Amino acid sequence: MTSDTYDKNNVTGMSSGAPAVLRYSAFTDDPEGGNPAGVVLDASALDDAAMLAIAAEVGYSETAFVTAGDASARRFQVRYFSPLAEVAFCGHATVALAVALAEQLGAGDLLFDTPVGEIPVATAIDPADGTARATLTSVPAHSRAAAPRELDATLEALHWSVDDLDAALPPHVAFGGNEHLVLAAASRSRLADLDYDFDGLADVMRRHGWTTVHLVWRESPYLFHARDPFPVGGVVEDPATGAAAAAFGGYLRTLGLITAPSTIGIRQGEDMGRPSDLRIDVSAEDGRVRVTGGAVPIG
Template sequence: MTLRTHPEILRYTAFTTDPAGGNPAGVVMDAAALDETAMLAISAEVGYSETAFVTAADNTARRFRLRYFSPLAEVAFCGHATVATAVALAERIGTGPLVFDTPVGEIALDTSADLEGPVTATLTSVPTRSRPATTAELDASLAALRWSPQDLDPALPPHVAFGGNEHLVLASATRERLAALDYDFDALAEVMHGHGWTTLQLVWRENPELFHARDPFPVGGVVEDPATGAAAAALGGYLRTLHALPPTGTFTIHQGEDLGRPSLLRVEASTTHPRVRVSGHAVAIGGASTRAGAGEA
């Protein structure tokens, strides 16, 4: 199919104030005329783990409809692209509340900024849930990761957690094990496709209020995500299920450090409410945008 329109593609990186850090996302503000094939082609052209497409907009009501695509497939929800889109909108229509209608449901957001500082966006997730991983799920995943059961933290058992997408949560016993991630890309992709998981949320708990995370994303054609907002929400729900939240309910995730793209995600979860809030900054990459090419897609 020939692309008849040439939408502007914004490039932002989320969960950082440094254009060289965080997780890059494409943002297409005017995607109403694009079909699924065109959106997938644009996402593949952009090459980031996800690109967000605004398919309907009401600036007055501050309500927008979004779809998300990796270079290989549509994704039901993407936290870092949501934060990137919210910041891009706030820079254009002003800070304040936003509502995004997504394939997983309504996502409420708050955006704010200090004087001349970067914009912060806080998303409130759909209701989270978490369940113990089965033996078969765990064994196949550990084999693809090249991990052993002894590599896991027994205080944080393996779960499949949901915060808009499903993620297998595995807690490493040591920071060194997490840093040495070297997995079988094709084998892990097959396991994840079989169970409908979007990423693996691999974490090491430094203390109750600080986690380090790595998120393999082979099903999206990407080795690893430097920051994963949906998985952060899922982790909040996981800790709530385990009664392992810190007393304040608030914790920080450091992600992307082992990739050279440091990211910072702040998570607020409640022992009584299933929705989780995830906050972070986002900044434009290079201060420029491009337009989608007119080639075959």
């Protein structure tokens, strides 16, 4: 669907004027946890420079902008900006945006047209307490083994060694809308001790086109802990990374660790004081990964 199909003057039924910036924290039910995201429900009058300026002022790892849409069809054109640059896809901002729309339009299915393609999102609101959750369905996710030069440069910037890695979970470059290097730590203490070369890692990531480095530790086959350095976005670390979670689902399937439909929990943000819970549903056949989480307004 092209942007011309949308009613650009009535993205969500909001009045015209300076766009409001909503703030939500995704993958949590506590505003003090999760990953904060900015949400602009009517960005139809904004150009790239204006969206980048707003994202920089908000200061979160990403802000989602609805640039066009049809509220009656529940279909919207969405772009994502970090404080430094546009990002092709962002999971936590997608969840935040979906919850914001569900609160305005009611629960149900949404469709987001993003730079990486169509992203269906199902939303639900708990009638007991009014909390909202969203499940995004990624583009087909996959992964490949990391090249030695990719791994060596990353380990140097992280101040890690090969001995710090879990040999059972090999380094891969995984894709679920954008690319992330997946590195599995051999211990929880190694994951907790993160003190990396910000500029050095950013250089490596820009060279290879990675959005984050997805560092994980396997507590059990169905529960992983994660941390995601994001220096290319001007952010030291993401408290919850839905796009990386989708890519990680593709990684698990590529390695043959998913042979039947499975639900995996990812605990992220604990080591930076913003605990987040992400759920991914992965099947052996379907190339797409479903990422579920809640979101709550901040302030």
